[in-house]
Amino acid sequence: MSNPTLHVADIPTLSSMAHHKGVKVVVDNTFAPMVLSPARLGADVVVHSVSKFISGGADIIAGAVCGPSSLINSMMDLHQGPLMILGPTMNAKVAFELSERIPHLSLRMKEHCHRAMVFATRMKKLGLKVIYPGLEEHPQHALLKSMANKDYGFGGILCLDMGTEERANRLMHHLQNCTQFGLMAVSLGYYETLMSCSGSSTSSEMNAxxxxxxxxxxxxxxxxIGYSGTLEQRWSQFEKALARMHQTTN
Structure with a gap:
């Protein structure tokens, strides 16, 4: 899934095309651990920003490269391997802490995805412009459904298009400071809902x-979308923030 537009790549087709030309396929699966298994879909290498969903606590900086032993061994080669020469070796304490969190990753992802689906559906009913692969009108809904692992939903991230940066910032202000629905932050995969206006934050290096x-x-x-509090409590906070935003506008 692309950041932040949530376009879904056709991994089997891209892998088939690449392999026909003798090219390796690398998939960044940071947005969809458990939801997708790219290696089963034809990818040769899968990378993750472990700091996000896999960690889940927003307190660890780590990454993972997953691939065949020949690739991993070459990266660890004493004389030429980038892991040996450049030094990106995971701290042992961090590795241990992650090993304690991975066993409940599946439970966490199911709840992230479940709430994202419920919120996206309800936001759409309110007339908001929602981008979420779980909605049938999403261009790659059927594609993701065909690739996804059963019972894991369509991902824990959704987008709301508020039209202008000013409206986006006002909504986030009310959601964070008035109703405590979530926090303004550029990260993701936390147990609290995290929000950012992508054009002025994570994608600000691009011109208009x-x-x-x-x-x-x-x-x-x-x-x-996080999973702290109850779903209905969080939804009530969202509705209150939206109502307050409309009141201040009027």
Whole structure:
């Protein structure tokens, strides 16, 4: 899944095309651990920002490269391997802490995805412009459904297009400071909902024309849906923030 527009790549088709030309396929699966298993879909290498969903606590900086033993061994080669020469070796304490969290990753991802689906559906009913692969109108809904692992949903991230950066920031202000629905932050995969206006944060290195070509609206709010509190409690907080925003506008 692309960041932040949530386009879904056709991994089997891309892998088939690449392998026909003798090219290796690398998939960044940071947005969809458990939801997708790219190696089973034809990918040769899968990478993760472990700091996100896999860690789940927003307190660890780590990454993972997953691939065949020949690749991993070559990266660890004493004389030429980038892991040996450049030094990106995981701290032992961090590795241990992650090993304690991975066993409940599946439970966490199911709840992230479940709440994202419920919120996206309800936001759509309120007339908001929602981007979420779990909604049938999403261009790659059927594709993701065909690739996804059963019972894991469609990912824990959704986007709301508020049209303008000013409206996006106002909504996030009310969600964080008035109703405590979530926190404004550029990370994702935390147990609290995290929100950011992508055009002015994670995609700010692109100019306006590049963002437009990529489909990143100035008011696009990326939400990594958390699982703290009850679902209905969080939804009530969202509705209150939206109502307050409309009141201040009027």
């Amino acid at each position: 024309e590049e963002r437009e070509l990529a489909g990143i609206s100035p008011g696009l709010v990326r939400m990594s």
